[in-house]
Amino acid sequence: xxxxxxxxxxxxxxxxxxxxxxxxxxxxxxxxxxxxxxxxxxxxxxxxxxxxxxxxxxxxxxxxxxxxxxxxxxxxxxxxxxxxxxxxxxxxxxxxxxxxxxxxxxxxxxxxx
Amino acid sequence: xxxxxxxxxxxxxxxxxxxxxxxxxxxxxxxxxxxxxxxxxxxxxxxxxxxxxxxxxxxxxxxxxxxxxxxxxxxxxxxxxxxxxxxxxxxxxxxxxxxxxxxxxxxxxxx
Numbered sequence: 001x002x003x004x005x006x007x008x009x010x011x012x013x014x015x016x017x018x019x020x021x022x023x024x025x026x027x028x029x030x031x032x033x034x035x036x037x038x039x040x041x042x043x044x045x046x047x048x049x050x051x052x053x054x055x056x057x058x059x060x061x062x063x064x065x066x067x068x069x070x071x072x073x074x075x076x077x078x079x080x081x082x083x084x085x086x087x088x089x090x091x092x093x094x095x096x097x098x099x100x101x102x103x104x105x106x107x108x109x110x111x112x113x
Numbered sequence: 114x115x116x117x118x119x120x121x122x123x124x125x126x127x128x129x130x131x132x133x134x135x136x137x138x139x140x141x142x143x144x145x146x147x148x149x150x151x152x153x154x155x156x157x158x159x160x161x162x163x164x165x166x167x168x169x170x171x172x173x174x175x176x177x178x179x180x181x182x183x184x185x186x187x188x189x190x191x192x193x194x195x196x197x198x199x200x201x202x203x204x205x206x207x208x209x210x211x212x213x214x215x216x217x218x219x220x221x222x223x224x
Contacts, residue, residue, distance in 0.1 A: 004156075033211070035212075035214075042214050042215065042216060043151070043157060043212075044214070045211040045212065048210075048211055056211055058211075091156045093156070093157075098206050098207060098210070099206065101147065101149070101159025101160075101161075101162060102149075102157075102212065103159065104157050105156050106155055106156050107154070107156050
């Protein structure tokens, strides 16, 4: 069964550093998403991406965050200057169309120290 | 998107059917009901979705009431691997429309 692949599985970074979280969505999917889950809290929407542009973003997704689909296969989330409160599990997801459910990756655990 | 209400937790016996309720009394005509689950800290997993007709797939069945104000997810023969948090989400069928996760129902399948 096709999977959404996320790398790395765990990343530790120092506060103020830039991080890039990488995702390889399912190859024929058209819609891409990033969500995050702080330990013990709900899964939160960050951003959706379609046709090479952001469709929707949440209040969390401020100027410190950006997304890119650089080469038609990867989908990345960049955090420019990490804060302690950015520590969370970050999930990438993709979907073929609006009638389909999302397929989520297994996540990247980001720890900011 | 309409708000949903789910019980915070429930237990069920292995091999028995698990019936997970969800209330969505403010659902509007163009909103679908989606169910996802999250096993431990893994990524959420899509289960099923529907608009007004009952739906069934290899994982579960979804029963939506005629007035669409509530629904029930049925896991026909629960196994230990079905232990997870189950999320009922109401969402407009639109390009890129986000999923809004609530607290879900924590289901514990017991031997």
